Amino acid sequence: MKTTTGGKAITGAALGILMLDARFPRIPGDIGNATTWDFPVLYRVVRGASPDRVVRRGGDGTLDTFIEAGRGLVADGADGIATNCGFLCLFQNELRTAIGVPVLSSSLMQVPTVAAMLPPGKRVGVLTISGSTLTPAHLQAAGVPPDTPIGTTEGGAEFTAAILDNRLEMDVAAARADNIEAARALVKAHPDLGALVLECTNMVPHAAAIARATGLPVFSMETAIRWFQSGLVPRRFPAPDP
Known part of the structure; x- marks a missing residue:
């Protein structure tokens, strides 16, 4: 053979x-x-x-x-x-x-597909590790509509700093709390959201907690x-x- x-x-x-x-x-x-x-x-x-x-x-x-x-x-x-x-x-x-x-x-490439699945009147929100540096060029490159609501863990106690500053230790509970808080704030500011897409691949371990906290489907680099x-x-x- x-x-x-x-x-x-x-x-x-x-x-x-x-x-x-x-x-x-x-x-x-x-x-x-x-x-x-x-x-x-x-x-x-x-x-x-x-x-x-x-x-x-x-x-x-x-x-x-x-x-x-x-x-x-x-x-x-x-x-x-x-x-x-x-x-x-x-x-x-x-x-x-x-x-x-x-x-x-990028996980962001899922946004158009997820948006196409949602009922009329609902749209996709994006949660990112760095809202200050996620530019219109990033959104355009991934096919994300420019008016997409963006939430961020930036300014939180642990998650963004631990990842972007490349620390050797991370408080996982505090990092998860940052993700949940940012997701809840995004949903509160945009009640028309029907799903979330997590930009950051390091958010995947917290996806289930985000879904429970917001009641929304959550898509990530793992799903992609x-x-x-x-x-x-x-x-x-x-x-x-x-």
């Missing part, structure tokens, strides 16, 4: 994830925690792409490094590439063009990646009995 691997260096993992160069704690649910997934993934850290540089400084000078890392993942065997920072939507077109496989750069993976590796079903 012949086998075909397509020249891949590593087989069995169709999804590659480009990681920021960070050292903050990655708890279960975090995109960068391998136990989050029930399917294999390939990781590659993009050296020099710190959270501060990507989120607060627009990824200044890192595009070529992301492209090189993405190509490396494809050479290793990835059929599709995701990233672990929603702000990388700025690089979406460049990454998909240069890497040559499907690229999911699971959908993406299901296309890269469609589920196999047994043939029906004759």
Whole structure:
């Protein structure tokens, strides 16, 4: 029996994830925690792409490094590439063009699809780690309407600072409280919201708590990646009995 691997260096993992160069704690649910997934993934850290540089400084000078890392993942065997920072939507077109496989750069890319599912009169709200640096250019790159309500954990006690300042310790309870408080404030300010999309991949561990606190469906980079993976590796079903 012949086998075909397509020249891949590593087989069995169709999804590659480009990681920021960070050292903050990655708890279960975090995109960068391998136990989050029930399917294999390939990781590659993009050296020099710190959270501060990507989120607060627009990824200044890192595009070529992301492209090189993405190509490396494809050479290793990835059929599709995701990233672990929603702000990388700025690089979406460049990454998909240069890497040559499907690229999911940001959770924000879900906003148009989620909006299309909602009843009339309802719209999507976005929760971000850094409202002050999430620009109209980011929204445009991800296909997010410019009038989309935006909430942020910026100014909270723990979450934004722990991630963007790349601290080695994080108070998880305080970080979750920041997320819940920001989500509640967003919903209170915009009672027409029908769903939330979490921009930051590090918000995933708090998604269930946000949903309970707001009563709304919550979409995140986890929901986006699971959908993406299901296309890269469609589920196999047994043939029906004759």
